Amino acid sequence: MSVNTVQFQTDADRMQQDGDRREFLRTALNGYILTRSGQQSKYGDYEAARTTAAAIKWQAIENLGEHLERFADNLEARGVHVHWCSDAAEARAAIVGVLKKHDAKAIVKSKCMTTEEIHLNELLEKQGYDVVESDLGEYIVQLRREAPYHFVFPAMHLKRGEIRELFERELGDAPTDDPEALTMIARQALRQKYLAADVGISGANFGVAETGMISITENEGNARLTTAMPKVHIALMGIEKVIPRFADLAVMLPMLALAGTGQRLTGYNSQFAGPRQEGECDGPEEMHVVLLDNHRTELLAHPEERDALRCIRCGACLNVCPVFKNVGGHTYGTTYQGPIGSVITPHLRGMKDWKHLSNASSLCGACTETCPVRIDLHHHLLRNRHSAAESSGGWAERMQMRGFALVMRQPWLYGIASSLGRWAHTLSRPIHGTRLDPVYAWRKTRDFPAPAPKTFQQLWRERKKDQPPRH
Amino acid sequence: MPQDSKAAILGRVRAALRTPTSPQVMPPKAALELAESGPARAEAIRRSLPTGGENYEESKALFAEQSAALKTRFVPVPSLQAAGDELARMAAEHGWSRLGAHAGELVTPLAEKLGLETVMTDGGYDPNELERCEVGLTECDALVAQTGSVLVTTRSAGGRALSVLPPHHVVVARKSQLIGALVDAYELLESRYGDAYPSFMTFITGPSRTGDIERILVLGAHGPKELTVLLIEG
Ligand code: SF4
Numbered sequence: 235m236s237v238n239t240v241q242f243q244t245d246a247d248r249m250q251q252d253g254d255r256r257e258f259l260r261t262a263l264n265g266y267i268l269t270r271s272g273q274q275s276k277y278g279d280y281e282a283a284r285t286t287a288a289a290i291k292w293q294a295i296e297n298l299g300e301h302l303e304r305f306a307d308n309l310e311a312r313g314v315h316v317h318w319c320s321d322a323a324e325a326r327a328a329i330v331g332v333l334k335k336h337d338a339k340a341i342v343k344s345k346c347m348t349t350e351e352i353h354l355n356e357l358l359e360k361q362g363y364d365v366v367e368s369d370l371g372e373y374i375v376q377l378r379r380e381a382p383y384h385f386v387f388p389a390m391h392l393k394r395g396e397i398r399e400l401f402e403r404e405l406g407d408a409p410t411d412d413p414e415a416l417t418m419i420a421r422q423a424l425r426q427k428y429l430a431a432d433v434g435i436s437g438a439n440f441g442v443a444e445t446g447m448i449s450i451t452e453n454e455g456n457a458r459l460t461t462a463m464p465k466v467h468i469a470l471m472g473i474e475k476v477i478p479r480f481a482d483l484a485v486m487l488p489m490l491a492l493a494g495t496g497q498r499l500t501g502y503n504s505q506f507a508g509p510r511q512e513g514e515c516d517g518p519e520e521m522h523v524v525l526l527d528n529h530r531t532e533l534l535a536h537p538e539e540r541d542a543l544r545c546i547r548c549g550a551c552l553n554v555c556p557v558f559k560n561v562g563g564h565t566y567g568t569t570y571q572g573p574i575g576s577v578i579t580p581h582l583r584g585m586k587d588w589k590h591l592s593n594a595s596s597l598c599g600a601c602t603e604t605c606p607v608r609i610d611l612h613h614h615l616l617r618n619r620h621s622a623a624e625s626s627g628g629w630a631e632r633m634q635m636r637g638f639a640l641v642m643r644q645p646w647l648y649g650i651a652s653s654l655g656r657w658a659h660t661l662s663r664p665i666h667g668t669r670l671d672p673v674y675a676w677r678k679t680r681d682f683p684a685p686a687p688k689t690f691q692q693l694w695r696e697r698k699k700d701q702p703p704r705h
Numbered sequence: 706m707p708q709d710s711k712a713a714i715l716g717r718v719r720a721a722l723r724t725p726t727s728p729q730v731m732p733p734k735a736a737l738e739l740a741e742s743g744p745a746r747a748e749a750i751r752r753s754l755p756t757g758g759e760n761y762e763e764s765k766a767l768f769a770e771q772s773a774a775l776k777t778r779f780v781p782v783p784s785l786q787a788a789g790d791e792l793a794r795m796a797a798e799h800g801w802s803r804l805g806a807h808a809g810e811l812v813t814p815l816a817e818k819l820g821l822e823t824v825m826t827d828g829g830y831d832p833n834e835l836e837r838c839e840v841g842l843t844e845c846d847a848l849v850a851q852t853g854s855v856l857v858t859t860r861s862a863g864g865r866a867l868s869v870l871p872p873h874h875v876v877v878a879r880k881s882q883l884i885g886a887l888v889d890a891y892e893l894l895e896s897r898y899g900d901a902y903p904s905f906m907t908f909i910t911g912p913s914r915t916g917d918i919e920r921i922l923v924l925g926a927h928g929p930k931e932l933t934v935l936l937i938e939g
Contacts, residue, residue, distance in 0.1 A: 262919070262920045265920055266920075276755040277753060277754060277755055278752050278753050278754060278755065278756065279752060279753040280753070282749065282752070282753040283750070283753035283754055285732055285733065285736040286736060286739065286740060286746070286749055286750060286753065288732045288736070289732040289736040289737050289739065289740040290740050292731065292732050292737065293737070293740055293741075296722070296726065298718050298722065299715050299718045299719050299722070302714075302715065302718065303715065306711075312902075312904075318710040318711035318713075318714050319710055320710045320713055320714060324710060368927065369917075370915050370917040370918070370926055371915075371917035374917065387916075387917065387920070388917070389917055389918070390917075390920070392918075393919065394918055394919055397918055413918040413919060413921040413923055414923045416918055417915060417917075417918065417923040417925075417926055418925075420926075421925065421926065421927060424927065425836070429832055429833060429836065445902060447902070453913070453914050453915060453916075453926070454913055454914065454915050454926035454927045454928065455869050455913040455926065455927040455928025455929070456926070456927040456928075458865070458869045458907065458927075458928060459866075459869060459870070459927055459928070461865070461905075462864075462865035462866045462869065462870075462905075463832060463866065473714065473718075480891060480894070480895065481743075481746075481747065481888065481891040481892070481895070483887075483891065484747075484750055484886070484887040484888040484890070484891045485750045485753075485754065487887065487908070488754055488755075488852070488887065495916075497910075498755065498771070498851075498852050498853075498910075499852040499853075499854055499887075499908065499910045500910065501909070501910050501911055501912075501913060501914050501928075502907055502908070502909060502910070502913075502928070503854075503907065503908040503910070504905065504906065504907035504908075505905070505906045505907070506904065506905060507902040507903065507904050507905070507906075508904045509904060510904055511859075511901075511903065511904045514859045514864060514903070514904060515807075515826050515827055515828060515829050515830065515859075515863065515864040516826065516829070516830070516832075516859075516864040516865050516866050517859065517864065517865050517904055517905060525714070527714045527717070531714065531717035531718055531721050532721075534717075534718060534721040534722065535717075535720070535721035535724070537724045537725060537726050537727045538727040538729065538730060539730075540721070540726060540730070541726075541730035541731075608732065610729070610730060613729075
């Protein structure tokens with residue numbers, strides 16, 4: 235088993251013991267589902283909107299080369315510097331290059347999962363830069379020196395008391411449990427950072443090929459301040475974020491809001507078309523867009539899997555996932571958690587170490603049903619399982635599966651096996667859950683339901699006996 | 706090096722796409738055709754999303770409804786004069802002493818009438834000075850009924866910071882600026898700026914907000930705690 239598989243299992247076990255935290259998560263996610271369904275019911279035809287959104291992203295991916303070139307040409311025409319980066323190391327080098335050129339020291343960041351993907355903060359901190367996350371949730375997890383729990387709600391696992399302790403410890407502020415007061419403490423602490431920062435780093439939710447713009451969606455206004463005050467703006471963007479036309483945003487933005495947080499539209503949806511232009515009174519003097527591949531083209535090479543690149547990172551599939559609810563975000567050990575994370579991480583970071591994620595699904599299909607761009611998530615998980623099994627599955631597992639198939643095909647064998655199973659279940663009761671139990675690993679956290687007094691086959695036979703044959 | 710990576714990435718993209726996409730993961734053909742055609746796409750989007758109203762009265766009612774849900778204060782007023790009175794009342798109520806503003810057909814007379822110490826952003830300003838203003842007064846490009854949003858650009862609203870740095874943002878708009886849906890807003894942006902877009906355009910939907918602590922709504926996370934929209938109907 236790979237290190238990551240073991241880590242997944244230990245963390246999942248730990249979360250299983252923490253009933254309190256699971257309950258807390260569940261309440262939060264149920265709140266999301268309620269708000270979302272309220273908004274969704276106001277749509278003229280939600281399924282049609284979904285299909286349009288999926289078609290737009292599909293067009294984008296299907297002609298990715300042309301769109302990317304057009305996007306970059308248009309950006310450059312507006313005076314934006316474009317950096318093409320094949321992997322994380324190149325992207326980090328491009329960003330550090332810009333920082334060096336401007337002799338920057340203080341950096342303010344708005345939420346960007348792609349910077350998590352390339353581990354930018356660790357590098358910048360090691361090199362002595364003062365880098366601060368400005369999204370409240372990100373700021374909290376940065377102060378705690380931990381990874382975001384959920385790529386849309388980074389600090390959703392924390393209770394207010396934990397945040398109070400954190401702020402007392404890290405910021406030396408007066409103790410308060412009130413979410414509003416806590417938010418104001420962060421607002422105060424970050425205000426000066428925007429004004430003092432040399433460079434602002436953001437992500438991008440969409441890149442518009444037609445006009446050479448990036449679009450950023452947020453609720454707090456921190457991305458707006460990050461891109462308004464410092465004299466340099468760097469945006470890091472995965473190559474799959476490009477969309478064909480400006481007007482596509484008229485459906486993509488509401489769909490992102492609805493799926494992401496259940497809002498009709500997120501607080502601020504901003505489009506950036508370059509650095510300060512002639513006649514404008516503020517804004518950065520320089521803007522850079524760093525385009526990142528980092529194995530996305532490998533995913534693109536799979537004709538059956540490339541639709542995962544349509545993902546707009548709304549997080550909806552996490553919010554409805556029974557596995558996410560039970561194991562929590564940190565257990566995944568990935569930048570992108572939940573179903574979409576389980577689908578793409580093995581492709582982005584290697585099947586060998588990450589194939590266990592394909593099993594982090596109940597295949598219930600809730601993720602597929604909720605995805606605003608119609609990514610067939612649970613079938614992807616199934617296919618990943620298949621390729622993982624093909625590449626490794628031991629002979630013991632193969633024999634088990636063959637045996638299972640044989641038994642399931644023969645009614646008489648199935649009959650024998652099920653009575654044997656019932657006997658074994660009853661006879662082995664004294665050792666259930668102890669180390670002598672042959673299925674201890676499985677049973678230590680759960681149990682089989684007690685067998686019904688009669689099997690289906692018995693009931694069927696009895697019923698047939700009692701009833702006269704029908705014609 | 707960057708140029709090499711450009712060629713390498715585009716090369717990988719094109720090589721990858723040489724294998725056609727599996728039909729299983731493609732959207733329906735009708736949807737793809739629809740997405741190809743401009744007017745049909747706009748029409749489909751208009752129909753499938755929440756409505757923006759069929760006429761001014763409907764749109765106004767929708768904007769009011771969305772504003773209430775978002776905690777935006779929406780105040781229709783009969784004239785520029787009345788907008789000025791409302792502003793004066795608000796200034797007294799909140800105890801404003803410093804105003805951030807920009808030159809504009811509506812803002813200039815209102816700012817003059819208000820008579821507070823004023824930081825004008827046109828032609829450059831000191832951000833620390835703007836940060837000390839209690840209120841930012843701006844015009845906008847449009848009000849969007851469907852979502853309760855205010856569309857501002859660097860062109861219409863005095864730059865990037867004026868509408869986000871001060872803790873209270875007041876928008877003044879004319880009746881003709883109220884539009885139905887987001888699709889209309891994009892059509893408007895294209896026709897107004899298609900040749901030379903401003904470097905910054907944003908849809909402001911309610912005051913700044915966060916739910917990052919226990920998913921409890923808090924206003925004024927980083928941007929304005931309060932948003933007021935004055936709609937001049939006369
Ligand atoms: S896969 Fe779909 S539901 Fe999940 S984050 Fe991406 S777009 Fe949202």
